[in-house]
Amino acid sequence: MFVRRIAVVGTGYVGLTTGACLASLGHRVVCADVDAAKVARLREAQVDILEPDLAELVAEGLAAGRLEFVVGAGNAVADAEVVFLCLPTPMGAGGAADLTAVRSVAEEVRAVLPPGCVVVCKSTVPVGTSVAVAELLDRADVAVVSNPEFLREGSAVRDLLRPDRIVVGSDDPAAAERVAALFAKLGAPTVLMDAASAELVKYAANCFLAMKLSYVNAMAELCELLGADVTAVCEGMGYDRRIGQSFLSPGPGWGGSCLPKDTHALLQIAQAAGLEFDLLGATIEANSRQQHRVVAKVREAVGGSLAGARIGLLGLAFKAGTNDLRDSPALAVAKLLAAEGAELTGYDPEIAGQLPGLRLVDDAYQAAKGAAAVVLLTEWPLFRMLDWPLIAELMDGDTVLDTRNHLDPDALRRAGLRHRGIGRRP
Template sequence: MKIAVVGTGYVGLVTGTCFAETGNNVICVDIDKNKVDKLSSGQITIYEPGLEKLFLRNQKEGRLHFTTSLADAVKDAKIIFLALPTPPGEDGSADLKYILGVADDLGKIIKEYKVIIDKSTVPVGTAEKVHAAVAKNATVAFDIVSNPEFLREGVAVDDFMKPDRVVIGTTSEKAKKVMNDLYAPFVRQGNPIIFMDEKSAELTKYAANSFLATKITFMNEIAQLCERMGADVDMVRKGIGSDERIGKRFLFPGIGYGGSCFPKDVQALVKSSTEADYDFKILNAVMDINEKQKLHLLPKIKAYFNNDLKGKKIALWGLAFKPNTDDIREAPALYMIDALLKEGASVAAYDPEAMNNVRTVLGTSITFCEGQYDALKDADILIIATEWSEFRTPDFDRITKLLKHKAIFDGRNLFDLKHMEEMGFYYVSVGRKTIGSNN
């Protein structure tokens, strides 16, 4: 099939590359000429494990192309994906100006039947708005389909190539046939293609992400109780995760969720609920708790230094909101850095992939280090904010020699409590007892 993908951000580039991998001819379009030039020359513009290999292979095979011309991209394409940003407005609502702007342009361009697909995460009712925007200028038949993505950063290629399910919102039998043929190669092992109406598909994406955010937040609340009651959140997690009705995933406590999806989608669903005259109390609580959780370690760090962080040098491992990505949107580490700087501390940070992105935001206000141990030199303590694999089994003797204080504040519960106690660390984690004494 010939496919056009409008937008070469995270979702658009993964979508275009993976469809090319199954033999389709894909043209990705973006208004950013610099980005298009980089992509056309074989330079991938995002970090996502496994993506670059597919990207380069399909470019070489002539199945993956890039352009700044919307008209050229959609001319021969039967299927058009809209993978455009929907940033939150000040009131939390998703901003649809990019999607509706392209929809307006498509109505003027298309000369034959097209299936136009909302791939972006959009509020309920967006398909109707896109249809109206295209229809305003269109002189040919077309269908609007809602096909939300369920990609996890860090494993997005596997998620796309081997999806748990494919959700497709359309009431058009013609569009159903096109979409079923398109996704058939991805569900050969029997995972379902679930057809539903457009509004249900739009709500499904928000409901899924909001539920997962709620699950994480619930465990962070349990962690708060564990700290106060002397229980161990890891034991509680294992105890409830073995119940198949609950499951093991998204039960790990920490310093809050971040990223491009959970914060934005929860906020947007709350806004949509308000517009529907419904007070979504659970999600309002989720947002409030998550904001507080991002700074969960701060009072513990201040207490360690008798509430005086002025002149203290803090080593920070991890800047991305999660491992295996360079995405720093709503990353808890950024909230921690801001709080530490306001307290008069300095920060030396290391992250395997996200430092360039943070540098564009923070400039020279913190020190960026070439390696994880470089960040420890002359630092008072270590904070861990992202659970990168290379942080899980560090050289603790080296950490001891480099830090002024043998103290680690772990926002991701990477280390075994007994092991930390045996090595004589002052070790603070989330929802577990504190090891050692700060005296």
């Protein structure tokens, strides 16, 4: 494998993981960020992101001299053969992706890009972004390629180094092959396509997963109405290879840094193209309904009114294995509970500091103390190992709403508590 000189602009989840993993594959990588303090920490191998194996890869890359961190995109691209843009594309007006950061960096680097280099859009961007970036660069000697990421928080390193597939899209086939060659050592299936198709792949995949989750949450509600058990139903579905076991777990709604913004962005893209994507719109609406359903269950558990009710929340991150609070369904539920007057005490093993509308405490037992009900919102493994008889003594009420179907119902019943799941038989 040829060793390439690579620049990665942006050191968030995608950028830092991409840079560290490419360095581990033997390439020479320079990562850039606008945050000087963050760059200083990364130079000392201090990684703020909770992501298994990432800190170790950063430390190894620094020690081997294959990984470097600098302030400013212009300082990273001077001799790069390939430049990855790993920049935030948050939800903007009307749900469309905000490409401000992408445009800004393209303008910053266009005069200093080496002749013949390839610029890679790694961020999730709307169809046509590769063309727009090429127009902004205004460099006939620089090709622009789309290489969407498929990284899950909590398993990003594994997903990059053992990917299901690698998607590379460009209207310049030679440039696409140069980018694909960077990952040749991984031996993963590689799909080469045009830029527009590659840009759409990530949206298509994420929105399909969101629809699957909304479907399962609706099925859980139907199970409650019919006296069925959603865990049994999903197990029976999951053995069908056309469906699979993944994303078949009901919960308090889906969230995180990708699914909410990507569903809204694709809906806006479809509408702009003249397509009424009703199925996707219903997926988003169903997710909001699920959060309100959780609140209704808590309200019922405390006697019909949340005003002044003390509620303990277990888990605040959008999923276990991460400290990411972006669009966390746990926080969405907490906001709805607080709006009805509930007094919230919350605990998450990876969240510290202050959050609006609730009091953070140091352990699950403090969260449960004096609570009329306890609500599990994030599926941290440690919650299964709690001393539930002690929690029963600490609580004023006796209901635990397990929105992830994560706990052992029998263990809670033996402790004298009422376990209420999502789509589970009482």
